[in-house]
Amino acid sequence: MSGAPNIYDVVIVGGGPAGASAAIHLSKHGARVLLAEQKRFPREKLCGEFISPECLEHFERLGVMQRMIEAGGAGLTETVFYSRSGKCVSVPSDWFGSAGACALGLSRAEMDARLLERAREAGAFVLEEATSSGLLMKAGRVCGVRLKQNGGSREFSSLITIDATGRSRQLARRVEREEGSGRSAIIRRAPLVAFKAHLENARGDSRHCEIYFYRHGYGGLSRVENGLSNLCFIASARDVRECGGDAERVMREVVMKNRRASETLRESRVHSEWLAVALEGFGRRRVVPAGGLLAVGDAASFIDPFTGSGMLMALESGELAAQSVMRHLPTLRSNGSFDELAREYRARYDQAFKNRLRVCALMRRAAFVPRFAETLILALKASSRARKRLARSTRKS
Numbered sequence: 100m101s102g103a104p105n106i107y108d109v110v111i112v113g114g115g116p117a118g119a120s121a122a123i124h125l126s127k128h129g130a131r132v133l134l135a136e137q138k139r140f141p142r143e144k145l146c147g148e149f150i151s152p153e154c155l156e157h158f159e160r161l162g163v164m165q166r167m168i169e170a171g172g173a174g175l176t177e178t179v180f181y182s183r184s185g186k187c188v189s190v191p192s193d194w195f196g197s198a199g200a201c202a203l204g205l206s207r208a209e210m211d212a213r214l215l216e217r218a219r220e221a222g223a224f225v226l227e228e229a230t231s232s233g234l235l236m237k238a239g240r241v242c243g244v245r246l247k248q249n250g251g252s253r254e255f256s257s258l259i260t261i262d263a264t265g266r267s268r269q270l271a272r273r274v275e276r277e278e279g280s281g282r283s284a285i286i287r288r289a290p291l292v293a294f295k296a297h298l299e300n301a302r303g304d305s306r307h308c309e310i311y312f313y314r315h316g317y318g319g320l321s322r323v324e325n326g327l328s329n330l331c332f333i334a335s336a337r338d339v340r341e342c343g344g345d346a347e348r349v350m351r352e353v354v355m356k357n358r359r360a361s362e363t364l365r366e367s368r369v370h371s372e373w374l375a376v377a378l379e380g381f382g383r384r385r386v387v388p389a390g391g392l393l394a395v396g397d398a399a400s401f402i403d404p405f406t407g408s409g410m411l412m413a414l415e416s417g418e419l420a421a422q423s424v425m426r427h428l429p430t431l432r433s434n435g436s437f438d439e440l441a442r443e444y445r446a447r448y449d450q451a452f453k454n455r456l457r458v459c460a461l462m463r464r465a466a467f468v469p470r471f472a473e474t475l476i477l478a479l480k481a482s483s484r485a486r487k488r489l490a491r492s493t494r495k496s
């Protein structure tokens with residue numbers, strides 16, 4: 100931290116896809132950017148690791164396409180949704196991209212490290228193992244952050260600060276705590292728990308992402324690099340407690356109640372540590388939590404994972420925030436006015452994401468009720484047109 104300047108146009112906290120996307124776009128256009136990430140990369144991350152085809156268009160614009168291909172991930176031609184009894188319906192990846200487009204199965208360890216490396220190359224000052232420990236405030240407005248690294252602490256000022264800390268929304272929550280509006284969200288018990296591990300010898304089709312529905316949850320299996328498969332699933336906190344919190348037991352006793360999962364996972368062996376996180380809920384948050392502060396990625400909205408579009412929203416909202424900031428940077432530098440930027444970012448965010456968040460909230464209800472999921476799968480199987488329409492409505496508005 101000692102070599103880093105004190106003053107920036109933009110300080111971004113969180114080096115996942117949303118923070119890295121914002122940092123790369125801003126730096127490429129000449130903004131002075133600090134990107135602070137609490138972990139050292141590469142690091143494992145709980146995620147389905149299904150990178151939807153539209154993300155590849157972002158990789159092109161971000162200048163990371165070649166290095167993502169070199170990481171050796173798997174091309175995924177379709178996503179197949181399996182009801183508990185084994186009925187299935189498929190969504191080809193090229194419905195979300197150009198003809199023949201594939202999704203990419205690649206670990207977050209590989210993907211995120213490559214994006215962070217690119218942010219550094221593009222000119223952002225990147226600090227790893229640096230955790231935000233407070234916000235700098237001036238006249239009720241956020242004007243920078245306090246970061247902790249190696250036992251030391253330092254303040255960094257900025258015209259704009261971006262919360263890219265994912266679902267934990269570290270910066271937005273600090274603001275809400277001060278306003279007294281975040282308390283109920285903090286003490287509410289999380290109803291769902293998500294798990295993830297890399298597996299050897301899983302029997303799923305190596306070109307498919309397979310989604311399994313079961314009571315109170317669903318899980319996804321898809322191939323990543325080195326011939327491994329990523330299994331990521333969500334279960335109710337109650338089922339997890341009944342399995343003593345043991346991820347492998349949850350896999351065998353809950354996930355494998357799905358007929359297809361019981362075939363594909365029967366002979367599998369866990370290759371990595373299990374990761375687990377509690378999920379408090381889904382949906383939209385405040386995209387401008389305070390004056391001077393914007394939220395991107397999961398810190399702004401957490402879209403249902405079965406859509407496989409969280410990373411897309413992260414890359415997209417990072418780009419959108421960067422575009423809005425760049426347009427207003429001259430004004431910010433001259434008179435510090437934030438209101439126009441806030442208005443523009445909110446409006447463009449709504450335009451890009453409001454509909455898809457609404458559609459996904461409706462689909463979530465079906466996903467968690469096995470009989471409804473079964474009926475929906477049968478109905479969608481009958482009409483490829485309806486399937487395509489519904490699949491696309493989880494993406495662009």
Ligand SMILES: Cc1cc2nc3c(=O)[nH]c(=O)nc-3n(C[C@H](O)[C@H](O)[C@H](O)COP(=O)(O)OP(=O)(O)OC[C@H]3O[C@@H](n4cnc5c(N)ncnc54)[C@H](O)[C@@H]3O)c2cc1C
Binds near residue numbers: 138266294
């Ligand atoms: C079960 C599950 C499965 C999913 N599967 C998929 C999928 O298959 N495909 C898909 O597209 N999306 C999927 N998602 C969603 C996807 O993981 C997220 O949408 C995406 O990671 C959001 O990116 P982000 O950059 O906003 O946040 P994150 O990726 O969470 O990154 C936030 C970063 O901020 C850092 N950070 C946090 N607090 C601080 C702090 N105080 N100081 C400094 N740094 C900090 C973290 O270490 C982290 O690196 C899934 C999500 C879940 C829960």
